Amino acid sequence: MLEKAIYGGRRYWVWIFFLLGLISVGFLAYLYQFKSGLGITGMSRDVSWGLYIGQFTFLVGVAASGVMVVLPYYLHDYKKFGRLTILGEFLAIAAVIMCMLFIFVDLGQPLRVLNVILHPTPNSVMFYDMLVLSGYLMLNLLIGWTVLGAERKEVAPPKWVKPLIILSIVWAPSIHTVTAFLYAGIPGKHFWLTAILAARFLASAFAGGPALLIILALIVRKYTKFDPGKEAIQSLGKIVTYCMLINVFFLGLELFTAFYSQIPGHMHTFAYLYAGLHGHNQLVPIMWVSSILALIAIVLLVFPQIRKNENLLAVACLATFFSLWIDKGFGLVVGGFVPNSFEKITEYWPTLPEALIALAVWAIGFLVLTILYKIAVSIKEEVVFDKYGEKQIKAE
Amino acid sequence: MSINRREFLKMAGITTILGIGGVSAVQGVRNRVEASQASRAPEALTAKRWAMVVDMSKFKSEEDYQKCINACHLSHNVPHITDNPKHEIKWLWTETYEHAFPGNEDKYRAERFQHMPFLMLCNHCENPPCVRVCPTQATFKRKSDGIVMMDMHRCIGCRFCMAGCPYGARSFNYKDPRPYIDGSKENLEFPTRMKGVVEKCTLCYERLAKGLQPACVEVSNGALIFGDLEDPNSAVRKVLSERFTIRRKPELGTGTSVYYII
Ligand code: SF4
Numbered sequence: 001m002l003e004k005a006i007y008g009g010r011r012y013w014v015w016i017f018f019l020l021g022l023i024s025v026g027f028l029a030y031l032y033q034f035k036s037g038l039g040i041t042g043m044s045r046d047v048s049w050g051l052y053i054g055q056f057t058f059l060v061g062v063a064a065s066g067v068m069v070v071l072p073y074y075l076h077d078y079k080k081f082g083r084l085t086i087l088g089e090f091l092a093i094a095a096v097i098m099c100m101l102f103i104f105v106d107l108g109q110p111l112r113v114l115n116v117i118l119h120p121t122p123n124s125v126m127f128y129d130m131l132v133l134s135g136y137l138m139l140n141l142l143i144g145w146t147v148l149g150a151e152r153k154e155v156a157p158p159k160w161v162k163p164l165i166i167l168s169i170v171w172a173p174s175i176h177t178v179t180a181f182l183y184a185g186i187p188g189k190h191f192w193l194t195a196i197l198a199a200r201f202l203a204s205a206f207a208g209g210p211a212l213l214i215i216l217a218l219i220v221r222k223y224t225k226f227d228p229g230k231e232a233i234q235s236l237g238k239i240v241t242y243c244m245l246i247n248v249f250f251l252g253l254e255l256f257t258a259f260y261s262q263i264p265g266h267m268h269t270f271a272y273l274y275a276g277l278h279g280h281n282q283l284v285p286i287m288w289v290s291s292i293l294a295l296i297a298i299v300l301l302v303f304p305q306i307r308k309n310e311n312l313l314a315v316a317c318l319a320t321f322f323s324l325w326i327d328k329g330f331g332l333v334v335g336g337f338v339p340n341s342f343e344k345i346t347e348y349w350p351t352l353p354e355a356l357i358a359l360a361v362w363a364i365g366f367l368v369l370t371i372l373y374k375i376a377v378s379i380k381e382e383v384v385f386d387k388y389g390e391k392q393i394k395a396e
Numbered sequence: 397m398s399i400n401r402r403e404f405l406k407m408a409g410i411t412t413i414l415g416i417g418g419v420s421a422v423q424g425v426r427n428r429v430e431a432s433q434a435s436r437a438p439e440a441l442t443a444k445r446w447a448m449v450v451d452m453s454k455f456k457s458e459e460d461y462q463k464c465i466n467a468c469h470l471s472h473n474v475p476h477i478t479d480n481p482k483h484e485i486k487w488l489w490t491e492t493y494e495h496a497f498p499g500n501e502d503k504y505r506a507e508r509f510q511h512m513p514f515l516m517l518c519n520h521c522e523n524p525p526c527v528r529v530c531p532t533q534a535t536f537k538r539k540s541d542g543i544v545m546m547d548m549h550r551c552i553g554c555r556f557c558m559a560g561c562p563y564g565a566r567s568f569n570y571k572d573p574r575p576y577i578d579g580s581k582e583n584l585e586f587p588t589r590m591k592g593v594v595e596k597c598t599l600c601y602e603r604l605a606k607g608l609q610p611a612c613v614e615v616s617n618g619a620l621i622f623g624d625l626e627d628p629n630s631a632v633r634k635v636l637s638e639r640f641t642i643r644r645k646p647e648l649g650t651g652t653s654v655y656y657i658i
Contacts, residue, residue, distance in 0.1 A: 108554075108569070112553075340560055
């Protein structure tokens with residue numbers, strides 16, 4: 001099926017080469033980091049994780065969110081999601097690959113990465129994170145590829161994939177739960193030490209991931225003959241709505257506990273992020289951008305009349321995605337380190353090379369995603385045209 | 397009994413070819429090597445659980461602190477990074493009371509306590525979160541005496557331990573530390589580190605093995621008291637039974653082994 005990826009129009013190749021360009025620039029930046037050390041980033045003795053680990057955390061959520069289309073389709077026989085499942089599974093694959101790359105570029109001694117396998121350490125959450133992430137990658141590759149292959153031959157997928165699909169449905173929340181446990185079990189980091197963290201992670205993942213999927217589905221429909229289905233997109237919009245509301249509700253719970261209890265350690269990070277603390281306020285603007293985007297998203301999403309307009313839905317999804325990207329892909333990780341163990345403040349902001357490396361990892365993810373989607377869409381265009389009995393956008 | 401390298405290779409080779417016990421032969425020899433490295437010289441100082449008491453009343457001047465810090469940093473080739481405070485490496489350093497014991501501030505406390513510098517170092521926790529989170533056991537608690545050790549060759553530089561330590565005791569080599577070590581003062585008996593690994597105080601395990609007190613203790617004129625926490629007759633237990641002492645963040649249940657007398 002891979003051959004489908006090498007036939008494409010001009011636009012396809014321009015996009016591919018654009019991504020390759022970003023990857024090359026980031027690769028050069030990485031060589032610089034590899035040679036000089038992580039000192040070329042904005043990280044410090046006090047803020048020892050930054051953009052890379054933030055993006056990793058965010059993307060685990062995107063990967064996990066594939067389950068939001070797979071579950072209704074396979075467990076509730078919600079046929080409308082039939083055309084979206086492959087897009088969800090392939091998005092999960094691209095996201096997990098990005099996760100792994102973000103961990104890799106964050107390592108001080110990347111060539112020793114295999115030590116995690118050579119010296120397995122079951123008391124470290126990182127060990128489980130590695131297991132669940134690679135397992136999830138395998139599952140999605142296997143399932144996506146097999147189901148798509150069967151579809152191409154117009155036969156039913158082999159029986160053995162069904163149990164794997166069920167397993168992947170159970171597996172998905174586990175990857176994000178384990179990722180939350182990286183943070184939620186650390187003594188002395190008040191901002192992370194909250195039992196609700198995994199729940200917050202899942203809520204934001206199940207809002208942000210499907211929001212991205214809606215945008216991707218709309219793009220696929222615009223540029224190919226394959227239509228993931230209007231109703232499917234609307235149902236996904238409902239999922240984004242509920243999960244975004246739950247996410248904001250959870251954040252409210254955190255704020256209540258911190259500010260009603262008035263325990264300084266619990267309030268400090270929130271104060272730092274949203275108002276600034278002792279004159280340090282570097283993250284305040286972006287945290288407010290995130291909050292305002294969340295507000296815009298919610299207003300657009302909760303009213304069904306607005307949500308039904310696909311253009312406005314797209315705006316709402318973009319707002320959701322970027323709001324959560326800032327909140328979880330940046331504020332959550334950096335905030336945990338401010339103030340530090342001595343109640344002192346060191347601020348963090350990524351450097352240019354750091355940002356270029358992060359951008360390149362995203363570009364690799366999008367390259368993988370583009371190729372996978374290209375294959376999936378080509379096959380769907382050929383084989384399943386009108387199979388679902390809904391109006392397709394006809395070829396001109 | 398000892399076997400030489402060739403014999404060992406032959407043995408491992410044969411068993412591997414036979415497909416049996418190749419790994420266990422390697423393991424067996426490895427264990428023996430490690431055991432021989434760990435077997436102590438007769439003069440070594442030993443304890444069940446090392447601990448330190450910092451007697452603040454004996455620190456009179458800036459110099460008293462600096463003496464200890466220099467002794468530590470010089471004997472362990474700790475780079476002196478001044479061009480970027482974000483990349484600082486510290487094994488032993490000072491923090492004022494309010495930062496050393498956050499949550500215990502009191503604005504009416506006597507001025508001299510508020511700003512009194514306290515010596516900070518790894519607490520060699522009884523239940524160390526840094527060890528719990530490390531994915532490769534590059535940092536581990538030594539069973540024999542409770543020292544929280546570092547294996548700089550195994551560390552992958554993920555910095556999970558830095559997030560895990562509630563005491564800010566760990567430093568990461570954001571760049572090659574060697575240019576920041578004064579060559580004329582380098583201690584050739586202690587390894588320098590490379591970029592990309594985490595480091596911290598290891599309670600002078602290398603000096604203890606030779607029967608020496610930790611470097612900072614040696615130069616402290618009795619301000620740092622060092623001994624076995626599990627030995628009722630040790631120097632530390634004696635002070636602990638007589639004087640009022642505090643520890644950093646005891647509520648976290650880490651069981652720190654560094655005590656402070658104010
Ligand atoms: S003080 Fe920090 S580095 Fe030292 S043992 Fe305790 S947790 Fe680990």
